[in-house]
Amino acid sequence: MSEQEIAERIAKFPGADVEVLRKGQIAVKVPAEKGHDAAAYLKKMGFAHLVAVEYVDWIKENEFELVYNLFSYKMKMRAFLKVRIPRDKPEYITFMDLWPIAMTHEREAHEMMGIVFRKNPNLTPFILEDWKNLPPMRKDFDSRKYVKDKYDSIPFAEGGEQ
Amino acid sequence: MTIKREGSLFSPFRALKQLGKKPHTVQIPKVVKPPAERYRGFHTNDLEKCIGCGNCSRICPDNAIKMVPFPEYAKKEPGSMPLRPQIDYGRCCFCALCVEVCPTGSLQMVKTFTHVDDKKESFVFIPDSKVVHETPDFVLDTKDLRRK
C-alpha cells in the first residue's frame, strides 16, 4: 500500500488532518479531545506499536504538542499522531490502556515538560532528583542562565587558587 | 547456524590451552603503541600562517576556543586579525571540527594525547607550531615516557 492510500484511509476519521511527510512517514493532526479515539482507530487500522511519545513546546502559539509516534510492522509505515494542548493547563489523558509502555513515556513527559496525564498512576520523579525549577525541556527554561546562576556562582573550596 | 546445546564439565578448563600462546597484552609503558595516522590528539597552530579569523572559535561546539590578542601580528597582511586561538582542554572534545573549518590549514591535530597534571591551569594553552605540549611526552619514545 502506498502512503497516499493509507493517508486516505486515515482521513476517514472525522476531524483528522492528514499529511504525507515523506516516504513511509505520515503526520495526522487531530483535536485534543479526539486524540484517544484517533489513537484507538489507528491501532485498529494496523499502527499497533507505540514507538515513543514526543513532546514539543510551541511557545509562540502557547501550546504543547504531543506526538504519538506509531509504527506498523505490516505496512512498514510510521504515523505521527499529533495533538495540541494549551500551555496554561497542560493536562491530557493517558494512553496506557492502549499501550502499557506509554506509562514510562508519559512519566518522562511529565517530568521534562510538566504535562499531567490523567489516570496515569505512576507520575513519580523519574530522571531528575530534587528538581524545583521549571521543567527543563520547556523553551522558557534557559539552561545557560541556570548553569551560570547555580554552578558557576559557587566559589572554589580552596581559596580560588586551585 | 545452530550451536550444539550440550555442556561439559571440562568446558571451563579449555581456557588453559591459551597458556601456551603469546600474550596479546600491550606492555605499556614499556612498549609504546603509537596511535593511528588520523588520530585526533592535541592541536598545533602555525602562528605565522594563522590569520585570526575566528572560524574555529565559532564552530567549536564546546566553547573551548577563545581568541586572545597577539599584538605582534597586528597589520601584518590585509585581512588578518591580531588574534590567535587559545584552547581549553577542560572543554575540548577532540572532534576536529575546528581543523575542518580552518581556511588556511594552520590549525592541525597531532598524534600526541597524554597530558596528566594536578594543576587545572595547565589545561589551557595557546597552541603553536613547535611546542606541542608542555610536558615532554610528545616524543613517542620509551625514554621520555617517565615524567622525571
Place this chain on the structure above:
Amino acid sequence: MKEVDLFFGPQHPGITGNFSVRVKIDGDTVVKAQAIPGFLHRGFEKLMEMRHWMQGPPLICRICVPDADHSETGYSMAVERLAGIEVPERGKYIRALTLEMSRLSAYLFYFAGYGGSIGLYTIAQWAIGDRDYLLDLYEELTGARVYHIFNFPGGPRWDTPEGFEDRVDKVMDYLEKRLKEYDKLYFNNMVFLKRSQDVAVMKKSYAEKMEVTGPNARATGWAIDVRKDDPYAAYPDLDFELITQDEGDSYARVMQRRLEFQQSIDLVRQITKKLRSMPRGNVRLIPNALHWKIPRGEAYAAVESSKGELGYYVVSDGGISPYRMQVRGPSISHGVQVYEEMIVGQRLADVAALMFSLDVCPPDIDR
C-alpha cells in the same frame, strides 16, 4: 517471612553503567523492583537546541557509549531527511561498515558483561581484549577509539585509508576463529547453561505488548528489525536474513547475539568486498558548517542499534539549530518497565544477570 528492601547500585560491579534498582526481597526471591535511572542524565535534548546542525554529532554520539556510531548515524539521517539530501553511494557503504563494526564491538561488550555477571571472568577478559582490535580499526578509520564523531549529516567524514578493507577482513577472520573458541568455553559451558536456560522467559505476546525491540524481540520469535522494516544506509543492497529464536529466555537472548555476531561478520565482509570494487573519493556532501539552515518540518529516523530501535525525532523551525530533538532510546522500553516486571520472581543473583541479558544501556534511558 519479613521482606527486605535492598538497593542495587549505583555503585555495584554487576550493574551496567550507572544505574540503580531498588528491590524488595523475600528470602532471596524478588517480589518487587523499582528501576531508578537518571544518574547519567545530561539533557541532550536541551543542549541540542543550543547547537548548530553540524555541531550535533560531536555531542550526540555520547547517547549510548558502547555503541556510539548508531547514535551519530540516527541523528545524521534525521537531518538528511529534513534537508532532503542523499548520501553518495560510497558514503552509504562506509556508514554501514562503521555501524556493523559498532554492533560487533557492542556485542563483544555484551558477552563480556553477561559472562562477568554469572562468574565466567575468562570471557570478560577475552571479549574485551578482542574488542580492542575493532577499536584499533576504528582509530585508523575515524581517528578516535570510542567517540568516533564520523557520521555527519551528508555522509561519513573521510574515505577509508589505503588498504583498510584488507585489515578489516583480517580482523574478521580473527574474530570468526575466536568465535569457535567462545562456543567451546562460553556457549557450551555448564555454568552458562544452568544460569541462563529457562530464566526470565519473555513471551512473544509480551514483547509485542511492551514494544520490546531489537535482539530481545527477535529472541522471542518476533522477526522485526529496523534494517529490514525501514531500511537505511547500504542495508537494502546487502544480503542477510533475520535470525530469530523461539524460547525467549536468557539463553535465547545471548544466543541471539551470538548468531547475529556471525551475521555481522558476514555483512562486514560483503561491505568490504563492495568497497574494493567502488571508485574512491566521493563520500560526503559538505554543506557550510557555520550557516546551514534546514527547512521547516519534522522528521523521524531510526536505526537498529545493538540494543534495539534508536530513533531521533527532529523538529526544525527553519533556523540554524534544531527547534526540538528527541531521542527514543532502545532501553526505554526494556530497561524500565519490562525489567521491573520481569525481575519479579527471580533470584537475587539474577538481578544483575538479567540486566545484562536484556542489554540495558542506562545512558540511553537517561540521555
Place this chain on the structure above:
Amino acid sequence: MVDDEKIVSEDMGVQVEKNENMEMRSFGTVKRWATKRSLWMVHYCTGCGGIELAPLMTSRYDMERFGMHPMVTPRQSDVLLITGYVNIKTLKRIIRTYEQMPDPKYVIAFGSCPINGGPYWDSYATINHLDKYIPIDLYIAGCMPRPQSIVRAFEDLMDMIQDGTADGYMRYKKYYEPYKANQEKIFRKWW
C-alpha cells in the same frame, strides 16, 4: 545516641593522631612505598569514561601489572576514579562513596568534563568543576583518555604518593567547611 556519636568522633581523633605519629617516624616512607604498590580502585564508573576502563582492566592493557585492581566496595579501596561528567544525582553518590573510603584516598578525574565542563558546559544537569565539591589529585586530558594516558596517570599518582604530594584527603579535612558548604548549595536534601 548523642553519647555514641561523641565516642565515635573521639575515636576518630585518636586515629588521626596515631597516623600523624606514624608519619613522623621514618616508617612513613616504607608505608608510602607499600601503599603505592597496591592501589585498589573503586569499581564505580560514573560517566562515559568507564568504557576505557574495561580494556584497561582486562587482558589488552592489564592494569594488574601495576598492582591495581577494581574493588567492589569503597571501604576497602584507595583510589576513586571519576570517569567523566558528573551529574548532580551522581555527585551525591560520589561524595557518599568518597567519604566512606578510608584514608589515605586519592581521586583521579578523567577527561575534559570534570575539569571545566567539557561538551556539557551548558547543561543544567551536570556540574562543571568537580574540584569545588571534592579534592582531586590528578586530571587526565582527553575525551576519552586513551589507556596509555590512564596508565601514565597511575604512574604519576604512584610517584606523588611516594613524594607525599598526593594530599587530597588531607586538603579535604583542612577545607572541610567550604567543601561542605559548596555541596549543600547543590543539594536540597541529603537523602
